[in-house]
Amino acid sequence: MFPLSRRLLTQRSLLLHWQRNFAQVAVDAEKGPTVQNLPPFDYSPLPYVGPTADEILAKRREYLSPSILHMYKNPVNIVEGKKQYLFDENGRRYVDAFGGIATVCCGHCHPDVVEAIVNQTTKLQHSTVLYLNHAIADFAQALASKLPGDLKVVFFTNSGTEANELAILIARLYTGCHDIISVRNAYHGNAAGTMGATAQSIWKFNVVQSGIHHAVNPDPYRGIFGADGEKYARDVQDIINFGTSGHVAAFMSEAIQGVGGIVELAPGYLPSVYDTIKKAGGLFIADEVQAGFGRTGSHFWGFESHNVVPDIVTMAKGIGNGFPLGAVVTTPEIAEVLTHRNYFNTFGGNPVSTAAGLAVLKVIEKEQLQKNALEVGSYLKERLTTLKDKYELIGDVRGRGLMLGVELVTDRELKTPAKAETLHVMDQLKELGVLIGKGGYYGNVFRVTPPLCFTKEDADFVVDAMDLTLSKM
Numbered sequence: 237m238f239p240l241s242r243r244l245l246t247q248r249s250l251l252l253h254w255q256r257n258f259a260q261v262a263v264d265a266e267k268g269p270t271v272q273n274l275p276p277f278d279y280s281p282l283p284y285v286g287p288t289a290d291e292i293l294a295k296r297r298e299y300l301s302p303s304i305l306h307m308y309k310n311p312v313n314i315v316e317g318k319k320q321y322l323f324d325e326n327g328r329r330y331v332d333a334f335g336g337i338a339t340v341c342c343g344h345c346h347p348d349v350v351e352a353i354v355n356q357t358t359k360l361q362h363s364t365v366l367y368l369n370h371a372i373a374d375f376a377q378a379l380a381s382k383l384p385g386d387l388k389v390v391f392f393t394n395s396g397t398e399a400n401e402l403a404i405l406i407a408r409l410y411t412g413c414h415d416i417i418s419v420r421n422a423y424h425g426n427a428a429g430t431m432g433a434t435a436q437s438i439w440k441f442n443v444v445q446s447g448i449h450h451a452v453n454p455d456p457y458r459g460i461f462g463a464d465g466e467k468y469a470r471d472v473q474d475i476i477n478f479g480t481s482g483h484v485a486a487f488m489s490e491a492i493q494g495v496g497g498i499v500e501l502a503p504g505y506l507p508s509v510y511d512t513i514k515k516a517g518g519l520f521i522a523d524e525v526q527a528g529f530g531r532t533g534s535h536f537w538g539f540e541s542h543n544v545v546p547d548i549v550t551m552a553k554g555i556g557n558g559f560p561l562g563a564v565v566t567t568p569e570i571a572e573v574l575t576h577r578n579y580f581n582t583f584g585g586n587p588v589s590t591a592a593g594l595a596v597l598k599v600i601e602k603e604q605l606q607k608n609a610l611e612v613g614s615y616l617k618e619r620l621t622t623l624k625d626k627y628e629l630i631g632d633v634r635g636r637g638l639m640l641g642v643e644l645v646t647d648r649e650l651k652t653p654a655k656a657e658t659l660h661v662m663d664q665l666k667e668l669g670v671l672i673g674k675g676g677y678y679g680n681v682f683r684v685t686p687p688l689c690f691t692k693e694d695a696d697f698v699v700d701a702m703d704l705t706l707s708k709m
Contacts (some may be wrong), residue, residue: 385600533606644657
């Protein structure tokens with residue numbers, strides 16, 4: 237416990253920041269854009285008496301891997317979260333427009349999810365899937381009901397990387413082929429197989445990554461064929477013809493590239509590739525780690541907007557609202573290949589994790605969060621597009637629902653990545669009360685992936701803050 241003087245100082249700081257939280261951050265209406273107050277929110281965080289941001293940063297530098305980075309010149313110490321808002325050590329409230337990297341879907345600390353976790357933890361925190369327990373079976377049944385066709389066999393993991401690793405293994409075992417085709421600019425994880433499928437050098441170490449081929453990215457903004465999906469798809473056939481035996485294990489793709497900068501695949505691409513892969517004896521793996529669970533608004537799964545049905549679907553992030561949980565879903569026939577040897581995951585299907593996952597599904601349905609993602613996301617995209625019309629620095633606004641990207645460029649014709657400007661805007665947005673992500677190979681794309689309970693008032697605040705920041709550049 238910290239001394240009384242420290243606690244009193246913290247409480248005084250809390251009051252000052254709380255007052256600042258509701259003060260209008262603006263410029264004169266005649267001089268330019270304004271940012272109104274944060275949307276009203278009937279919640280006050282508990283006074284924080286823990287270590288300061290500087291103290292935590294010092295511990296991180298000494299005891300954690302130097303590969304673990306932090307955002308912002310002056311890192312923010314987040315100590316509490318509620319719905320679509322986060323609170324720092326001084327009690328200041330921020331609009332969370334990043335959602336823990338497209339992970340928090342129901343909102344921070346949703347009471348239904350918390351209750352499910354606590355109730356299960358008090359009864360049984362862990363045993364083993366070798367014993368019977370209803371939590372894993374109940375969630376598997378509920379999850380299967382959200383998927384089309386014969387996709388109804390679930391294998392639980394602890395992360396998206398684990399899920400994608402397992403999907404690659406299953407595809408190779410089922411087809412008897414080794415070759416996997418993924419898309420350039422994709423991100424599928426950072427383990428042995430998934431690092432191979434990931435197609436950005438900044439995420440790849442110089443280790444053996446065999447049997448992986450990367451197709452031309454069907455990027456409507458930067459791609460060589462614009463929005464013509466079928467032209468991009470021809471490259472997949474060329475890879476099969478000239479880079480493999482003519483048979484492949486699988487094609488793996490996100491419906492919207494998340495880490496790659498919220499890149500929507502060109503229309504017509506996935507259906508065309510699907511036909512090509514099937515003729516080569518391969519499976520289609522849909523990576524729904526970021527786009528799944530209603531985030532795109534129009535559909536529960538990202539692949540559904542392309543009118544295709546995968547053979548294997550992987551998921552994580554939103555599945556647990558921040559709880560470590562992932563899953564692979566496939567057909568009974570394909571799932572059978574894992575019985576040829578022993579395959580086991582100690583923590584996959586843990587009763588607390590699966591209880592959390594089931595609660596998340598129920599909240600998404602009860603609170604109609606997919607519908608909200610569509611309505612608020614469409615509104616937010618429209619408002620961001622108006623900024624694109626206003627500022628040359630914005631080269632593109634894209635995405636679906638509450639999975640949106642804003643790409644900054646210094647030259648619209650050359651599409652020169654505005655790396656430094658992106659970092660500057662991010663820092664200024666934080667000062668105004670908005671936390672946002674960034675991505676893309678060049679680090680020049682804002683990733684707007686807030687909790688699905690985001691409101692139009694939150695959207696207005698984010699856009700107004702961005703407008704104000706850009707007007708001063």
